[in-house]
Amino acid sequence: MVQNESNPKGVPLSVFDEICQGTGFTRAQYFYDFPVAFYGWNRGGKKVQEGIKHNWWRQGMMIRSFHLTSAKSSKAIVQRKINFPPRFSSWHANTEAETINNDILSFIKS
Numbered sequence: 494m495v496q497n498e499s500n501p502k503g504v505p506l507s508v509f510d511e512i513c514q515g516t517g518f519t520r521a522q523y524f525y526d527f528p529v530a531f532y533g534w535n536r537g538g539k540k541v542q543e544g545i546k547h548n549w550w551r552q553g554m555m556i557r558s559f560h561l562t563s564a565k566s567s568k569a570i571v572q573r574k575i576n577f578p579p580r581f582s583s584w585h586a587n588t589e590a591e592t593i594n595n596d597i598l599s600f601i602k603s
Contacts, residue, residue, distance in 0.1 A: 495509065515527075516553075520553065520554070521550065521553075521554065523553070524549055524550045524552070524553025524554065525546065525549070525550045527549060527553075528545060528546050528549040529541060529546070531549075532545065
């Protein structure tokens with residue numbers, strides 16, 4: 494993933510440094526701004542979807558509290574696995590919500 498001699502097309506380490514800096518010191522602004530580039534809304538003619546942008550911010554603000562409680566709950570689901578369809582990554586929950594929500598609901602019911 495990181496750009497180095499054996500992976501010249503990888504992501505420059507400076508990108509990860511920026512993520513650490515942003516999430517560590519300007520967390521709220523970082524998570525508010527990040528989806529603009531992530532979804533390509535900074536490319537000509539693309540319209541920012543404010544709902545998705547605000548959802549990223551909300552999730553970014555909740556990550557720390559989730560992290561603190563997840564250690565307890567993760568032991569309960571360690572043997573279970575959710576499979577996102579190959580055409581989606583976990584980040585498509587905003588743009589393919591109906592499909593992924595149904596997958597998650599099936600996982601919870603199993």
